[in-house]
Amino acid sequence: MPEYDALLLLSFGGPEGPDDVMPFLRNVTRGRGIPDERLAEVAEHYQHFHGVSPINAQNRALIDALGPALAERGLDMPIYWGNRNWKPYVADAVRQMRDDGVHRALVFATSATTSYSGCRQYRDDLDQARRVSGEGAPVLVKLRHYFDHPGFVAANAAGVRAALETLPAEHRATARLVFTAHSIPESMNDASGPEADGLYVKQHRETARLVTEQLRGPGADFDLVWQSRSGPPQVPWLEPDVNDHLRALAADGVQAVVVAPTGFVSDHVEVRWDLDNEAAETAAEVGVHFGRAYTAGTHPAFVNAVVDLVEERVRDVEPAVLGDLGVCGVDCPIGCCPAPRRRAPA
């Protein structure tokens, strides 16, 4: 087994103050053809948090929890942190690792499933960071996806259980379980996975099924819907949107829902704004009781899951997976989960 001398937490990044918001959004959307109106709308979401995305505090908390959890299993190693879209940038982290004499590092990315955004783009970020760091940059080995890791599933199941408790008692056993993940262009989903067969949707459905099974037994009903769509309206993205779905459920007579954003790893802006405000408001409008499940965050089962992922690579340990889809993200073929076609720069 090769030795690893550090762990890099690789994440999306988010602004840390009002002046960071627009430059951050420009970083995220460079060359993507996201309409200006959409950017202005999203900037406004961030201003509700005084321009500070909760994602950075979430990542710091995860790092703080991971240190002792790794040490407890004899896997202590320094933990670095780098983001795609905001400081601390991954390139700066990798340069620091090189300067500190790190030779081989494992990389934990805050994306449970595969897709261009959740896998290939992170791999490209790592390659680019190594390139700009130059001579002596560490070898970087990305850990697999964890949508089907028992600890990720358990942490999300705990979140749904807690959300059910917030509903009036008579609705807890029957509340509809509605799982959400980030909408992506249909073409990006179609191209996702080693077989380019829509693995993004399949993995999210699998997490939702596994969480539902833990709460209500095998075969129990659940819905999987999408949120936080961007991009020009003429490009098809995954549907239905969570808000449309809540309206449809109300029309069908559903009285209570738990919305569980199992497509995200922590309670960041897309969860706290798009669900706790927008979706909650939609539910109120149509008279449906609404509970929102917390994400995996720093739940001990999830922290331990990350340690398991590290252990899989450091020691010869069989990967822990639930369900039918198996391990994803260890031997990604070159060209797996390709970038969408870019618009020509204006």
Ligand SMILES: CC1=C(CCC(=O)O)c2cc3nc(cc4[nH]c(cc5[nH]c(cc1n2)c(C)c5CCC(=O)O)c(CCC(=O)O)c4C)C(CCC(=O)O)=C3C
């Ligand atoms: C699959 C996926 C994940 C989950 C997996 C992963 O984590 O990767 C994710 C996470 C996140 N997305 C985030 C924020 C944004 N995503 C945007 C835009 C986009 N997301 C996309 C996909 C995903 N996004 C796509 C296809 C676009 C279109 C442009 C493009 O092709 O890139 C935009 C631009 C404006 C807009 O919303 O239109 C913003 C601001 C934040 C940070 C929240 C915070 O700050 O707290 C997080 C964790």
Ligand SMILES: [Fe+2]
């Ligand atoms: Fe996003």
